[in-house]
Amino acid sequence: MTQNRSRTPVSIWKEWDIIDGKRVRAFVVIFRTSGCWWARKEGCLMCGYNAESDSSVGLAEIREQLNRVREAYSNEEFAKIYTSGSFLDTREIPREARTEIFEVFHGAKRILIETRPEFVTEDNLRDLSRDKLELAIGLESASDKTLVKCVRKGFFVREYEKAAKLLNHEGIPLRTYLLLKPPFLTEKDAIEDCLRSISFASRFSESISINPVNVQKGTVVEFLWKRGDYRPPWLWSLVEVLSKAKVEKESRVFSSPTGGGSMRGAHNCFRCDSEVLRSIERFAFSQDKREFDNLCCSCVDRWKAFLETQDLMGTSVDIDRYMNTDWEGE
Ligand code: SF4
Ligand SMILES: [Zn+2]
Known part of the structure; x- marks a missing residue:
């Protein structure tokens, strides 16, 4: 059972994305690896990815997973390779495997990989096909x-900045992930933190992906959420961030909220969630803020009251939970 798991990718799917302003088909794979080193040590407060990792995965198992990938890949232009950790950490993906993985996607125009910034070094980038490479770094804030x-991220902003400058210097596009509403921030502070982070990251990034926190199993965030001390962000907050984002260069800002419209993901009142999520998806491709113009629901007033009340009370607890108006979770 464990052996089969180690030889199977966590997931494979296809979706739409953008390269140079053009909508393209993307192939996405999450390789199962030995996992993020930081998650094994302390880990980010919202991250439950380690549940998908397997310490027994080595080169042989990655090769087996790659066979599944070969079968499923049909020359999509964009290949997105995730590991729930750092592709550039050789403990997760040995160097030999890197080359073999890139060979499978030799027909793709662009290959996106994710990594923590400490692995972005000239030496570590040397054996990758630079002409099609894009790197994603989770700066979060x-x-x-x-x-x-x-967040308990385990690195500082300056480490991201060093990695980002190296990528800019090498002409490798950077995608930056930012979190919307890590725990212990009020809804309003979370919006402001995210807007400030977008301006900063846009200096270095071709694209910025806003990830509203979703409550993953076995995390500190889940512990707080179950106690009523955390509410995932309102979708209205995400709309506010996307509408007010100010970028310094031509960065594309977008979001595909994991678990959006559920109790564990970014949500509003559940009546308007699908419509709001559709407009967020359209915005990801059009970058036209008018996508949000006609959204309306009576819960906007509740969201505004939530922002004000949390601020007045100086608390980040889920006020609706305490007033017993919103809770339908486990
Ligand atoms: S969010 Fe990324 S860096 Fe943080 S523990 Fe999870 S995989 Fe590691
Ligand atoms: Zn609503």
Whole structure:
């Protein structure tokens, strides 16, 4: 059972994305690896990815997973390779495997990989096909205070900046992930933190993906959520961030909220969620803020009251939960 798991990717799917302003088909694979080193040590407060990792995965198992990938890949232009950790950490993906993985996608125009910034070094980038490479780094917030107290990220903004500058210098496009609403921030502070982080990250990034926190199993965020001390962000907050984002260069800002419209993901009142999510999806491709113009639901007033009340009370607890108006979870 364990052996089969180690030889099977976590997931494979296909979706739409954008390269150079053009909508293209993307092939997405999450390789199962030995996991993110930081998750094994302390881990980010919202991250439950380690549940998908398997310490027995080595080169042989990655090769077996690659056979599944070969069967499923049909020359999509964009290949997105995830590991729930860092592709550039050789403990997760040995160097030999890197080359073999890139060979499978030799027909793709672009290959996206994710990594923590400490692995972005000239030496580590050397054996990758630079002409089609794109790197994604989860900065989460441009505030060291938020990174330390609300994310437990295990690196500082300056480490992201060093990696980003190297990528800019090498002409390798950067995608930056930012979190919307890590724990211990009020809804309003979370919006402001995210907007500030977008301006900062846009100096270095071709695209910025806003990831509203979703409550993953076995995480500190789940513990807080079950106690009523955390509510995933409102979709209205995400709309606010996307509408007000100010970028310094031509960065594309978008979001595909995992678990959006569910109790564990970013949500509004559940009546308007699908419509709001559709407009967020359309915005990802059009970058036209008018996508949000006609959204309306009576819960907007509740969201505004939530923002104000949390601020007045100086608390990040889920006020609706305490007033017993919103809770339908486990
Ligand atoms: S969010 Fe990324 S860096 Fe943080 S523990 Fe999870 S995989 Fe590691
Ligand atoms: Zn609503």
